[in-house]
Each structure stands twice: as C-alpha cells, then as structure tokens.
Amino acid sequence: MDWLQLHPLSLYQGAAFPFALLFNYLCTVDSFSTQSRYFFLLAGGHLLALAAMGSCAVLVFIPALCTVVLIHSLSPQEVHRCTFFFQMSWQTLCHLGLHYTDYYLQEPPSVRFCITLSSLMLLTQRVTSLSLDIHEGKVEAALSGIGIRSSLSGRLREALPYFSYLLFFPALLGGPLCSFKRFQARVQGSSSLCPRHSFWALSWRGLQILGLECLRAALRWVVSAGAGLRDCQQLECVYVMWSTACLFKLTYYSCWVLDDSLLQAAGFGSEFGGGPAEDAYIPDADIWTLETTHRISLFARKWNQSTARWLRRLIFQRGQAWPLLQTFAFSAWWHGLHPGQVFGFLCWAVMVEADYLIHTFANLFIRSWPMRLLYRTLTWAHTQLIIAYIMLAVEVRSLSCLWLLCNSYNSVFPMVYCILLFLLARRKHKFN
Numbered sequence: 001m002d003w004l005q006l007h008p009l010s011l012y013q014g015a016a017f018p019f020a021l022l023f024n025y026l027c028t029v030d031s032f033s034t035q036s037r038y039f040f041l042l043a044g045g046h047l048l049a050l051a052a053m054g055s056c057a058v059l060v061f062i063p064a065l066c067t068v069v070l071i072h073s074l075s076p077q078e079v080h081r082c083t084f085f086f087q088m089s090w091q092t093l094c095h096l097g098l099h100y101t102d103y104y105l106q107e108p109p110s111v112r113f114c115i116t117l118s119s120l121m122l123l124t125q126r127v128t129s130l131s132l133d134i135h136e137g138k139v140e141a142a143l144s145g146i147g148i149r150s151s152l153s154g155r156l157r158e159a160l161p162y163f164s165y166l167l168f169f170p171a172l173l174g175g176p177l178c179s180f181k182r183f184q185a186r187v188q189g190s191s192s193l194c195p196r197h198s199f200w201a202l203s204w205r206g207l208q209i210l211g212l213e214c215l216r217a218a219l220r221w222v223v224s225a226g227a228g229l230r231d232c233q234q235l236e237c238v239y240v241m242w243s244t245a246c247l248f249k250l251t252y253y254s255c256w257v258l259d260d261s262l263l264q265a266a267g268f269g270s271e272f273g274g275g276p277a278e279d280a281y282i283p284d285a286d287i288w289t290l291e292t293t294h295r296i297s298l299f300a301r302k303w304n305q306s307t308a309r310w311l312r313r314l315i316f317q318r319g320q321a322w323p324l325l326q327t328f329a330f331s332a333w334w335h336g337l338h339p340g341q342v343f344g345f346l347c348w349a350v351m352v353e354a355d356y357l358i359h360t361f362a363n364l365f366i367r368s369w370p371m372r373l374l375y376r377t378l379t380w381a382h383t384q385l386i387i388a389y390i391m392l393a394v395e396v397r398s399l400s401c402l403w404l405l406c407n408s409y410n411s412v413f414p415m416v417y418c419i420l421l422f423l424l425a426r427r428k429h430k431f432n
Contacts, residue, residue, distance in 0.1 A: 008111055009118065009173050012052040013258050019044050020170055020266035027267060037187045038160045044169035049119070052173060056116040060123060063090045064166040067127050068159050071134065071141055080128070080135035087127045088333070091120050095336040102397060119173055121334060125310050126166055130180045132313065139180055161187075170266040174259035176284050176306035178268055186268055201269075205261040212254040219247050229392075229404050237408040238385070245388030248395055249290075256285035256304070282306050294380035296355040299387055300348065325349050335394070340402045344393035347414055351386055354421035361424055385413045 023040055026032040049057040063086070070083050094117055101109045133139040165183050223243050227233075232240045260283045263269055269281060286302045293299050301308050311327050319326040328349035332342045358379075366375050389410050396402055405411075 009052075009115060010255055010258055012048065012115075013173055013255075013262055015051075016044070016048055016169055016262060017265055020262055024265065024267040034188050035157070035160065038164040041168035041170075041187070042160070042164040045164075045167035045172050048169045048172055049167070052112070053116045053119065054112045056110075056112050059094055059116050060119050060167070063087055063120070063123060063127070064163065066090075067130075067166060068162045071131070071162060072155075072159065076134050076137070076141055079141065080131040083131040084128055087124050091117075091124055092333070092337075094120055098336065099338075115173065117336070122171065122174070122177075123166060124334065125177045125307070126171070126180075128314055129177060129310060130162070130165065133180055170263045170268060174255060175263045176260065176282055177310050178263070178281070182281070183268070201264060202261055205257055205264070208257050209254055209261075212250055212257065216247065216250040216254065219243065219250065223247055229401060229408070232408070235409055237410055241392055241405070241408070241410045242385060242388050245391045248391050252304075253285050253287055256283070260284065282309060292380070294376050294383050295359060296348075296383050296386060297352045299383065300352055324353060328352075338397060339399055340393045340396045343402060344390045347393065348390050350421065351390070351414060351417050354417040354424075357424040358417070358420055361427075382413060382416070385410070386417065389414055 027037065049060055053060065066086060067083055070086065071079055074082055098109050098113065098117060101107050130139065134141045161184060165180050171178055227236060227240060229237065229240055282305045284304050284306055286305060289302045290299060311331060315327045315330045316323045328345040332345040335341045362375060366372055392405055393402060396405065
C-alpha cells in the first residue's frame with residue numbers, strides 16, 4: 001500500500017465510524033436478526049466501496065463473487081488452490097495496470113484506483129484465509145448445504161455469510177485480518193458493546209491518533225525543509241533516510257490505529273470472544289516493540305502483525321525449501337512487484353537470516369552486562385537504520401530514486417549484515 005494513499009483512506013475510514021457504532025448498537029436489539037446483521041455489513045461494504053472507489057469498485061466485487069462461486073462449486077481439497085491462483089492472478093493483472101500507467105504512460109495513477117488496489121490486497125487476505133480454513137476443515141463449506149434442487153433464495157441465504165465476510169465495511173479498506181470463524185461468531189453472538197469500556201478504549205485510540213498526527217506534521221515540516229535524497233551529500237544522506245522512514249512509519253501507525261478503532265467500534269475487537277490462538281485478534285500496530293527492538297526478525301513479525309501472521313500461515317509454514325525467502329518473495333508479489341519492492345523485500349529476507357545468526361553467536365560469546373548493554377544499543381541503532389533503508393527501497397517508485405539509495409552511504413548498513421552473514425555462516429558450517 002503506497003503511503004501517499006493512506007490519507008484519503010483515513011477519511012473514508014473515519015466516515016464509516018458512525019455506521020460501525022450503529023451496527024454494534026443494533027446487535028443489542030432482539031429484532032435485528034443474524035441475516036439482517038450479515039446484510040447490514042454487506043450493504044455497508046458496497047456503499048463504502050462505491051464512495052471510495054467509484055466505478056473501480058467492480059474490480060473488488062468481481063473476485064468476491066467468483067470466490068463464493070468457487071467455494072460452492074469445489075471440494076474442500078481443491079478450493080484453496082483454485083481460489084488462491086484466481087485471486088492472485090486477478091490482483092496481479094490490476095497491479096500490472098498500475099505499472100502500465102506509472103512506468104509506460106508516465107502518468108500518476110488515480111487515487112480511486114490506488115484505493116481499489118489496497119482493498120484488493122486485503123480481500124486477498126480474507127479469501128485465502130477462508131479457503132485455508134475450509135481446506136483444513138476449520139470451516140465447513142456450504143457445498144453440502146446447497147443441493148441442485150435448492151431454491152435461489154436458499155442459495156443466496158447460504159452464500160450471504162461468505163459475501164458479507166469478504167466485503168464487510170469495517171475491514172474493506174483497512175484493519176487487522178479477521179478470520180471467518182471469528183467474524184461468524186461475532187455476527188451470530190450478542191453485542192460486545194459496553195458503553196463505558198468502549199468510550200474509554202476509543203478515546204484512548206483517538207488520543208493516540210492525535211499524537212501520531214502531530215508528530216507526523218512536525219516531522220513532515222522538518223523533512224520538507226531539509227535536503228532530499230537527490231540533494232544530500234555523504235553522511236547527510238543517513239539522516240535524510242532515517243527521518244523520511246520515520247515519516248513513513250508514523251503515517252502507517254496512525255492509519256493502523258484508526259483501522260483498529262473502526263473494528264473495535266463495530267465489535268470485532270480484542271474484547272470479543274476467545275477461541276484458538278490462530279483466531280485471536282491481533283492489532284497491526286505494536287509501536288513500542290517496533291521502536292525498541294534490536295532484532296530485525298522481531299521487527300518483521302511485529303510490523304503489520306496480522307499480515308505477518310497471515311504470511312506465516314499461507315507461505316512460511318507450507319514452504320518446503322527456503323521458506324523465509326519464499327515468504328518475502330511472495331510479499332513482494334502481493335504488494336505489486338515494483339522494482340523497489342522486489343529489492344526491498346529480498347534485502348529484508350537476507351537481513352532476517354543474518355539477524356538469526358548474529359544474535360545466536362552474540363548470545364554465546366557476550367556474557368557481561370555492560371557488553372550486553374553496549375551490544376543491544378549498537379544493534380538497536382543498526383536495526384533502525386536497516387529498516388529505514390528497506391522502507392525507503394519499498395516505498396520509492398522510480399528506479400532513479402532506488403539507484404540513488406543504493407549508491408548512498410546508507411548501503412553500508414545492510415552490507416555490514418551481509419558480510420557478517422557470510423562469515424558466520426561459514427563458521428556455523430565448521431562447527432556443524
């Protein structure tokens with residue numbers, strides 16, 4: 001998701017708040033049936049999609065419809081493979097349209113089309129999560145419940161939960177991935193609305209968003225007043241990279257807290273339900289861990305947590321060879337395969353591999369607490385600079401900007417980890 005598109009997304013997410021609160025309230029009304037709840041979430045998703053995407057919303061509606069058709073047409077053993085390849089093929093074609101506009105026509109893409117691509121990426125998460133649940137037997141597909149002689153109304157009634165899950169408005173434009181079982185339990189259960197608790201929880205998130213936006217505005221003024229990546233010289237480029245990456249991170253943090261607040265307002269937050277660990281609610285932003293960790297591998301697990309957990313389940317745990325590389329390569333594909341994304345995610349995979357070896361050897365040889373404190377301080381600073389390097393590589397669109405980044409002093413930081421990876425891998429091989 002391009003950080004430049006997060007501001008209009010936030011506007012539409014904010015506009016959906018009253019409807020999320022209304023849904024949570026209506027769940028306390030006895031006359032508001034389960035079917036009505038599914039329909040309310042689905043209708044809200046359609047209206048939000050049309051408002052945010054315009055005519056481009058059809059690019060989201062079509063794969064959602066096809067997914068439901070595939071779920072009702074295929075056996076549980078086949079449904080994941082077919083829905084995965086269909087959804088990723090559709091999303092890739094849409095991303096290629098963005099590439100054509102961006103690189104061939106040299107024109108800025110429309111904001112509505114970029115919002116559509118962001119929504120498609122989130123739809124891919126829900127589609128593959130649902131198909132995996134069916135494949136693994138965690139969710140019973142409606143195939144057996146819809147016979148050949150079933151009426152049209154019966155088929156639509158059985159398909160409504162799937163349509164509603166794929167397009168429900170609190171998660172259409174952002175937010176942590178919600179599993180189908182958790183979604184279904186929330187819709188079929190009673191409201192989790194506790195006015196006093198909900199008020200303080202949402203107020204706290206509102207204060208977080210306000211603080212993050214104030215920091216972002218101040219940092220944006222500082223970044224715009226200074227030199228850019230094209231104008232910086234030598235060590236000045238390190239400061240430019242770090243400050244620009246901080247601006248990106250604050251933008252994402254603010255957006256994630258807002259998305260989390262919308263799901264909380266609708267009753268899909270952490271206060272609802274228990275269930276297995278894999279279905280537990282995990283907010284995307286763990287700001288404290290992200291800003292204090294000295295481990296690149298931990299940063300990778302905590303950055304956009306629900307997406308990291310989804311990638312782990314979809315790719316890493318199912319990969320036969322080089323699962324780490326497969327996971328980051330797929331993440332580059334899912335994000336759109338821009339040159340900076342391919343370079344950035346593959347660099348991230350190498351850095352995580354180096355991180356494992358470096359900290360394993362450090363734990364063996366560094367014993368005294370002063371040395372451990374010094375080690376943690378240095379690795380924290382190095383981790384933040386490597387993450388800043390990766391973030392700039394992923395976010396820049398033009399090859400010229402990527403070339404400037406690679407030719408700057410900033411490349412020293414990932415290069416140090418690459419050298420250590422080579423040396424420690426040889427030493428590990430000797431030990432083995």
